[in-house]
Amino acid sequence: MTQTAEKFEFQAEVNQVLDLVIHSLYSNKEIFLRELISNASDACDKLRFEAIKNPALLGDELTIKVDFDSEAKTITISDNGIGMTRDEVISNIGTIANSGTKKYLESIAKKDRGEANLIGQFGVGFYASFIVAKEVELRTRKAGEDEAVCWKSDGKNAFTLEPVDKAGQGTEIILHLRDEEAEFADNFRLRSLIKKYSEHVAFPIKMLEVTYPEKDDEGNEIPAKTPEYEVVNDATALWKKAPADVSDEDYQAFYKQISNDFNEAAFWTHNHIEGTQSYSNLLYVPQKSPFGMFQNPEDREGLKLFIKRVFIMDAAKELLPNYLRFVKGVVDSNDLPLNVSREILQDNPLLKKIKSGLVKRVLGLLKKQSLDTEAYANFWKEFGDTLKEGVVEDFANREAVLKLLRFASTHNSDDTENVSLEDYLSRLQDKQEKIYYITGESHEAVKNSPHLELFRKEGVEVLLMHSRIDEWMMGHVQEFDGKKFQSVAKGKLDLGKKEDESKNEPSEADKTFLEKIKKHLEAHVSDVTASSRLVDSASCLVMDEDAMAIHMQKLMEQAGQSMPGQLPALEVNLDHPLVQHIEHIDNEDHFKQWSELLFEQALLAEGGQLKNPADHVHKMNQLMLDILK
Numbered sequence: 001m002t003q004t005a006e007k008f009e010f011q012a013e014v015n016q017v018l019d020l021v022i023h024s025l026y027s028n029k030e031i032f033l034r035e036l037i038s039n040a041s042d043a044c045d046k047l048r049f050e051a052i053k054n055p056a057l058l059g060d061e062l063t064i065k066v067d068f069d070s071e072a073k074t075i076t077i078s079d080n081g082i083g084m085t086r087d088e089v090i091s092n093i094g095t096i097a098n099s100g101t102k103k104y105l106e107s108i109a110k111k112d113r114g115e116a117n118l119i120g121q122f123g124v125g126f127y128a129s130f131i132v133a134k135e136v137e138l139r140t141r142k143a144g145e146d147e148a149v150c151w152k153s154d155g156k157n158a159f160t161l162e163p164v165d166k167a168g169q170g171t172e173i174i175l176h177l178r179d180e181e182a183e184f185a186d187n188f189r190l191r192s193l194i195k196k197y198s199e200h201v202a203f204p205i206k207m208l209e210v211t212y213p214e215k216d217d218e219g220n221e222i223p224a225k226t227p228e229y230e231v232v233n234d235a236t237a238l239w240k241k242a243p244a245d246v247s248d249e250d251y252q253a254f255y256k257q258i259s260n261d262f263n264e265a266a267f268w269t270h271n272h273i274e275g276t277q278s279y280s281n282l283l284y285v286p287q288k289s290p291f292g293m294f295q296n297p298e299d300r301e302g303l304k305l306f307i308k309r310v311f312i313m314d315a316a317k318e319l320l321p322n323y324l325r326f327v328k329g330v331v332d333s334n335d336l337p338l339n340v341s342r343e344i345l346q347d348n349p350l351l352k353k354i355k356s357g358l359v360k361r362v363l364g365l366l367k368k369q370s371l372d373t374e375a376y377a378n379f380w381k382e383f384g385d386t387l388k389e390g391v392v393e394d395f396a397n398r399e400a401v402l403k404l405l406r407f408a409s410t411h412n413s414d415d416t417e418n419v420s421l422e423d424y425l426s427r428l429q430d431k432q433e434k435i436y437y438i439t440g441e442s443h444e445a446v447k448n449s450p451h452l453e454l455f456r457k458e459g460v461e462v463l464l465m466h467s468r469i470d471e472w473m474m475g476h477v478q479e480f481d482g483k484k485f486q487s488v489a490k491g492k493l494d495l496g497k498k499e500d501e502s503k504n505e506p507s508e509a510d511k512t513f514l515e516k517i518k519k520h521l522e523a524h525v526s527d528v529t530a531s532s533r534l535v536d537s538a539s540c541l542v543m544d545e546d547a548m549a550i551h552m553q554k555l556m557e558q559a560g561q562s563m564p565g566q567l568p569a570l571e572v573n574l575d576h577p578l579v580q581h582i583e584h585i586d587n588e589d590h591f592k593q594w595s596e597l598l599f600e601q602a603l604l605a606e607g608g609q610l611k612n613p614a615d616h617v618h619k620m621n622q623l624m625l626d627i628l629k
């Protein structure tokens with residue numbers, strides 16, 4: 001071939017990633033081999049999948065080979081998988097199109113996360129080569145095509161491409177090591193790295209056996225025989241093994257292999273299901289929530305669908321509902337047709353059954369874990385809000401999901417979220433018929449809400465919720481174990497028997513007084529009533545049973561959504577000295593100002609925002625001055 005090498009500039013972002021990868025992974029440089037073997041394994045998976053439609057593509061046994069030359073200081077990782085065309089090389093290797101690297105870049109912008117942690121979130125892929133190599137050559141030939149191409153780069157701004165002769169299909173990556181990294185070009189070092197990181201890659205990883213010259217009976221040296229390739233890893237599909245035959249170390253190593261997570265998995269479940277549906281599943285719950293989990297629930301990966309050990313696709317969305325998107329792992333079906341497409345998968349009844357089986361497995365796993373309070377606390381911190389979506393999303397399993405939720409509560413002295421609904425029910429007061437909760441903007445805000453005063457006084461526990469998702473979730477759930485949920489900031493107060501004790505019908509004079517306040521606050525409130533829920537505060541706002549909480553209305557407004565004008569009711573504590581003072585004010589202007597103050601105080605205590613804060617301050621000052629006179 002006479003064509004010369006063509007030079008290309010890297011995309012600007014590639015340079016940025018390369019720079020970061022090289023510097024931030026320096027203390028973890030050995031992972032370059034894991035990344036390249038993982039790519040080779042993906043390429044073998046892809047070929048096997050293509051071969052379902054086109055069996056002619058499948059030639060020799062799918063294999064990954066690792067070779068080295070300690071004098072030349074090179075390591076070569078080769079596979080006979082799918083390979084790449086010239087165009088694919090340009091778009092896959094020279095740009096930042098692939099999602100793993102993209103996320104890596106995005107997360108770098110989030111400076112508040114520690115860098116070591118950040119690196120642990122996803123694989124860095126091919127670029128990891130440059131941690132140890134001063135130059136990388138990638139030779140590849142797409143399966144079923146004749147032309148091969150060689151990509152070469154020193155990892156600085158540019159790469160070259162030129163046609164090459166390459167015997168078989170697949171990809172070969174030659175790392176020209178930096179002098180100070182030459183130790184990696186070593187038989188023992190490479191074998192131990194393969195064992196450590198790639199033991200459970202489902203394709204054989206081969207290295208040349210080590211041979212030594214021997215001596216015959218007469219003491220003459222026999223030349224060493226030509227070494228042959230031998231398999232270095234386990235090369236079986238770990239998920240197909242009996243759980244009893246797999247050690248925790250094996251499970252963890254496999255987790256790292258499939259998840260791109262540097263942290264260990266928190267826990268997992270491994271099952272072989274037989275019956276109308278026959279499949280295996282190995283599902284992991286990570287320790288840490290990856291970036292973007294809440295921002296983009298659609299962007300999910302890490303749950304791989306195999307059919308009879310053939311990798312079919314990343315099918316997280318098809319295999320588990322959104323609220324379990326933190327789960328990673330492998331599902332291998334014996335019954336689905338090998339030529340299944342994503343479209344077919346979406347309405348496939350077999351898959352629906354697998355999906356509902358997997359949900360049960362994950363919920364069962366979480367239930368088991370929830371018995372270990374400490375381990376569950378970590379899970380809850382990372383994934384609790386995601387799990388809450390299940391209360392709305394998964395009607396069939398709502399009760400099971402509700403049992404897994406943990407809340408902060410007035411039963412605790414701090415903001416720890418460790419109270420389950422079952423704990424709550426076990427502490428119900430005599431005749432208490434409802435599960436009381438409050439939602440708000442922060443733990444501080446809900447903990448100090450005036451709505452809790454009577455509950456505190458009566459010793460009735462209230463669940464304290466302040467996550468953004470809580471108000472939405474509670475809008476969709478009516479009861480647990482036969483007990484209705486009741487927001488203490490909404491609707492009529494109903495404390496069972498205690499309500500009757502605490503409720504005093506207002507006198508005619510009080511009624512006139514309340515009416516008078518209402519007249520002044522008509523623009524702000526739907527009603528003004530005597531409160532039976534306040535003890536220390538003068539007033540509070542109460543929403544209708546089915547209305548959105550005030551802090552949520554504020555959030556929606558901030559997000560640019562215009563809110564339908566649903567006005568709260570103002571409840572007034574007739575026993576409060578301030579209220580009693582107002583009752584005796586004759587001056588109409590002063591009465592109006594005090595009434596507005598009652599409303600504004602209540603709104604502030606809710607975490608609401610005053611329309612005109614300066615006016616509030618002015619009014620306060622005026623009233624204080626009046627008192628001083």
Ligand SMILES: Nc1ncnc2c1ncn2[C@@H]1O[C@H](COP(=O)(O)OP(=O)(O)OP(=O)(O)O)[C@@H](O)[C@H]1O
Nearest residue numbers: 039040043083092098100101123124125126127171
């Ligand atoms: N050995 C290979 N054979 C065929 N294609 C490859 C090989 N190595 C890399 N590629 C292609 O290059 C792309 C980019 O690889 P890279 O390792 O940077 O990212 P990735 O594997 O997609 O994602 P991750 O960041 O999770 O590793 C791959 O998606 C694949 O299409």
